[in-house]
Amino acid sequence: MKRLILSLALASMLTACQQVNTTQAGAIGATRKQSMLLSSQQVDQMSAASYAETIKKSASQGKLLASNDPTVRRVRDIAQRLIPQTAVFRPDALQWQWEVNVEKSPELNAYCMSGGKIMFYTGIIERLKLTDDEIAQIMGHEIAHALREHGREKMSEEYGKSIALQGGMQLFSIVTGGKYDAYQDLAGSGLNTLVDVSYSLPNSRTNESEADAMGLELAARAGYNPNAAVSLWQKMAAQGAGKGLEFMSTHPSSNTRIAELQAKIPVVMPLYETAKNKPKPKPKKNAS
Known part of the structure; x- marks a missing residue:
């Protein structure tokens, strides 16, 4: 057992990578260091290609709403107010x-x-009858x-985890005297569970909480009431979102x-009070 624990610990070391902070802190303090193995350019290219394919497929199926659809205009008008606020966290996002x-x-x-x-x-x-x-x-x-x-x-x-799994399997083979095939399923299952429970899932919950806080600030700076975040998640809770055992979930529970x-609303409320009195940008016609 000690050998197995040692092999798992050594495998986890293989996931070490560059520690960066992708944004400025903003009012809510987004200062967590992030582990990155892939470049922004690689991911942006993959995302653009995936999005283009999604748009093409949606249009071919008759599901993509036209630019003059009232719902599209409504969503784009909101985006037009939010996007300029991204400079607070990332000037390059403009x-x-x-x-x-x-x-x-x-x-x-x-x-x-x-x-x-x-x-x-x-x-x-439509189902949540959302306000702007x-x-x-x-x-x-x-x-x-x-x-x-x-x-x-x-x-x-995920890339780092795959490296850790491969390294862990090799180490497991060594400490079991080469009986790799006999213990492959057991070791593979154990490594997956260790990585998921101790890192992957908690990290996902961290990302969700981080996005909640930053999103609250972006909306406040654009002149949207921060209290809407509470009413939104009350509606989501009523639909059943966020229920279940939180420890094994990738999202915080609705109550959490x-x-x-609610704890962060006082931080961003002054930003909202300032922004709501500013002139709103005029909606763009047929903007994408």
């Missing part, structure tokens, strides 16, 4: 090739891929994922999420 689209789907979902590729599903807007303030909270959260490059972080994590957001 040069991203932002795209904002809406797909006809019952799913309670939305996302922003690396490089500013946003997609909303009509289901989350609540849409801004979701969009701010998803944009925060892109700003912090959580996708790149996750991909780096709401409590964390």
Whole structure:
């Protein structure tokens, strides 16, 4: 058993990689160091290609809403107010090739891929009867994922985990006297469980909480009421999102999420009070 523990510890060392901070702190203090094995350019290229394929497929299936659709105009108007605020965390984000689209789907979902590729599903807007303030909270959260490059972080994590698994299997073969085949399933299962429980899943919950806080600030700076974050997650909780055993979940529970957001609202409320009195940008026609 000691040999096995030693082999697992040595395997985990193989995941060591560059520690970076992808954003400035902002008012909420986004200062966590992140482990990255892949470059931003690699991930941005993959995201752009994936998003383009998604748009093509959605359009071919008749699910992609047209630019003049009221829901598309509504979502893009909100994005137009949020995107300029990204400079607080990442000045370079203003040069991203932002795209904002809406797909006809019952799913309670939305996302922003690396490089500013946003997609909303009509289901989350219609089923939750979202206000503009609540849409801004979701969009701010998803944009925060892109700003912090959580996708790149996750991909780096998975890449590092694969290296650790390969190294761990080799070490396991050595300490068991070459009986690799007999113990492959056991060792592989043990390594996967160790990595997931001790690193992968908690890290995902960290990313979600981080995106909540940054999204709250982005929306406040754009003039959207921070209290909408609470009403949003109350609606999500009513739909069943966030339920279950939190320790084995990649997302915080709804109650945890709401409590964390309520604690941060006083930090961003002055930003909202200042922003709501500023002139709002005029909506762009047929912007993507």
